[in-house]
Amino acid sequence: MKKIRIALIYFFFVVSIFAQQTITIEKYYTGYGEGVLLEEARKNALNNLMTNIQVFISANMDRNLKEGNAGFSDSTTLNITTSSFMQLSDIEEKIEHKDDGLYKVVKLVNKEVVNKQFQKQKENIIGYLKQAEMELFNRKGIINVGMILNSLYNAYLLSIVYPDSLEYIFKYDLDKKPIKTTLITQQTLLAINYIIDRIKFEPVKQIESENITWKFIAKFNGRIISNFNYSYFDGVGEMLGDVKNGETILDFYFDNSKSLERSFIITPEVANEELMDPLLKSLHNVFKSHIMGLGIKCSFEYDNTNEEYKRECDITSESEAESKEEIKTSELKELNPPVVLINLLGKVGNLQELLAELNKMEKGGNIVTGYARDFESLNNLYAVVVDEDKIIGLIKQRAGKCYDYITDRELRMQDYTGKKILWFEILGNKNEK
Numbered sequence: 001m002k003k004i005r006i007a008l009i010y011f012f013f014v015v016s017i018f019a020q021q022t023i024t025i026e027k028y029y030t031g032y033g034e035g036v037l038l039e040e041a042r043k044n045a046l047n048n049l050m051t052n053i054q055v056f057i058s059a060n061m062d063r064n065l066k067e068g069n070a071g072f073s074d075s076t077t078l079n080i081t082t083s084s085f086m087q088l089s090d091i092e093e094k095i096e097h098k099d100d101g102l103y104k105v106v107k108l109v110n111k112e113v114v115n116k117q118f119q120k121q122k123e124n125i126i127g128y129l130k131q132a133e134m135e136l137f138n139r140k141g142i143i144n145v146g147m148i149l150n151s152l153y154n155a156y157l158l159s160i161v162y163p164d165s166l167e168y169i170f171k172y173d174l175d176k177k178p179i180k181t182t183l184i185t186q187q188t189l190l191a192i193n194y195i196i197d198r199i200k201f202e203p204v205k206q207i208e209s210e211n212i213t214w215k216f217i218a219k220f221n222g223r224i225i226s227n228f229n230y231s232y233f234d235g236v237g238e239m240l241g242d243v244k245n246g247e248t249i250l251d252f253y254f255d256n257s258k259s260l261e262r263s264f265i266i267t268p269e270v271a272n273e274e275l276m277d278p279l280l281k282s283l284h285n286v287f288k289s290h291i292m293g294l295g296i297k298c299s300f301e302y303d304n305t306n307e308e309y310k311r312e313c314d315i316t317s318e319s320e321a322e323s324k325e326e327i328k329t330s331e332l333k334e335l336n337p338p339v340v341l342i343n344l345l346g347k348v349g350n351l352q353e354l355l356a357e358l359n360k361m362e363k364g365g366n367i368v369t370g371y372a373r374d375f376e377s378l379n380n381l382y383a384v385v386v387d388e389d390k391i392i393g394l395i396k397q398r399a400g401k402c403y404d405y406i407t408d409r410e411l412r413m414q415d416y417t418g419k420k421i422l423w424f425e426i427l428g429n430k431n432e433k
Contacts, residue, residue, distance in 0.1 A: 028092075028108040029053050038095070041103040045093075049107045053114065121162055125184065128155035132191070133171055142226040142246070145199060145218075146269075149228075152192050153270040153291070157283040159184040189290070196268055196294050199225070201248075203300040211372055212252040212262075214300055218243040229269035230296075237420050239371065240269075251372055266296040338426050340366050341382070351391050354384065358424065369424040383423045395421075 031049025035041035090113055094106040132151040135144050159166070162184075170179040172191045181187050200219050207213040218225040224246035231240050235253035242248065252262065270291060271284050340361055344354060361367045372378060378397045382405065385393035394405040402411045 027112070028110055029114065031107040033105045033107075034102050035105075036102060038103045038105070041095075041105040042093070042107075045105040045107040049091075049109065053109070118162070118164060121158055122164070122166055125155050125158045125162060125166065126168065128152070128158070129168060129170075129188070136172060136195075137174075142224045143220050144227045145195065145220050145225045146227040146229055146243075146272075148195055149192060149268060149270040150272045150275070152188055152195070154276070154280060156185060156188040156192065157280055157287060159188060160283065160287060192270060192291065193294065195220070196296060199228070199266075199268070199296050201266060201296060201298040203298075207249065214250050214252075216248050216250060216298075217246050218248055219246070229272075231267045231269065232264055253372075262301075263297065263299040266298055268294060268296065270294070340426050345394075351386065354391060358384075358422075362424075365427065367424045367426050369422060372421070372423055375423060375425065378423065381423050381425050383421050386420045386422070 029049060029052045031045045031047070031052060033041045033044025033046070033048055035044055090110065092108040092110075094108075096104040098104055128151040132148045132155070135148050135151075165182055166184050167180065167182050168184055168187075170181065170187050170191060172194055179187060198221050201216045202219065204215045204217055207215055218228060225243050226245055228243040229240070230242070231238050232250065233239070234251055239251065241250060252264075271288065273281060273284065276284060343361075344357055358367065358369055362369055368375075375381060379400065381397055383395040383397075383402075384391060385395060393411075395402050395411060396405045397403070403409065404411055
């Protein structure tokens with residue numbers, strides 16, 4: 001009888017432990033994996049854990065889809081969302097080395113941690129939207145449009161992968177009533193379009209330069225823009241620009257003509273990748289195509305009959321025919337090229353190495369780099385021509401004309417349409433006159 005009593009006590013004790021473990025396990029998303037090697041078992045367990053979390057996310061997304069917030073069924077979106085949990089430091093792991101030689105691994109993530117992540121994501125979305133509206137309705141004479149667009153874009157990205165219902169009252173358009181909606185993704189994109197449509201670049205004056213250079217004033221609904229980054233096509237390639245306290249300078253390499261009216265598009269830089277966390281960067285890489293095509297139409301008129309505005313590195317056959325200054329081929333040869341240039345030539349096969357070397361030399365006070373507009377004159381300067389991630393040319397300018405550094409062949413800058421050109425001046429260079 002005593003043995004039976006001891007056995008019953010033991011039985012209830014085991015059942016109690018099993019019940020506690022079951023309750024504990026129910027609080028976790030779990031992933032199981034086996035393998036001959038430990039790393040193989042860990043990988044299998046991680047994949048299984050991700051699948052189980054995705055089941056939860058998909059269920060929430062399906063519920064949200066029924067409410068009309070479209071765009072959540074993409075498997076890429078699910079992978080991005082789940083991978084953000086895989087970076088958590090509080091993933092637990094249990095390892096067992098079985099008698100048959102196999103490793104068994106269990107990975108666990110507390111469901112409460114997952115729920116807190118979604119709550120944090122919700123707070124971030126609302127925080128970005130409020131931050132944008134606060135700046136939009138400030139009573140100062142200037143407005144930071146760059147920050148507004150960055151905040152709205154971050155909210156837009158996070159809303160794409162937020163799996164639950166979220167309601168917000170949008171107030172960005174004072175001419176209309178506030179919009180109360182659960183369609184956060186769509187409405188945020190409309191807000192971004194609203195901001196961009198009201199940005200104006202007003203030409204102020206043409207600046208004396210070897211290029212066609214203009215000063216513009218940037219405004220939003222008549223207010224001076226304090227900060228705003230953008231890109232535009234300058235006639236040769238894509239150029240980056242920025243607005244500071246309402247002012248910005250734009251360079252162009254259009255074909256020569258006596259009087260022209262030029263139209264161009266300013267492309268806003270709505271993403272600030274330097275301030276993005278890993279999740280935002282991943283989302284940006286996947287969904288940045290959704291905001292392509294957003295642009296600001298601008299124009300200006302200029303009179304190019306004034307010789308002060310002639311470009312030193314001209315790109316037209318007409319100006320080449322008119323050029324009276326000749327330079328002998330022998331004068332192009334650099335018998336004693338600067339050491340700085342020799343070091344750079346050794347790295348032309350690798351763009352990253354060359355850019356690192358340029359940065360090192362500039363910090364050391366050996367060179368100055370910049371775009372064409374950053375220099376008073378391009379004469380006796382050098383330039384690196386880049387196409388995507390490759391270096392396709394090294395230019396030198398002499399006597400108002402551009403030449404290939406290696407072959408001394410005279411170049412037309414329109415040969416490099418669509419390419420990026422980085423000019424640099426070698427300080428203390430006495431080899432060129």
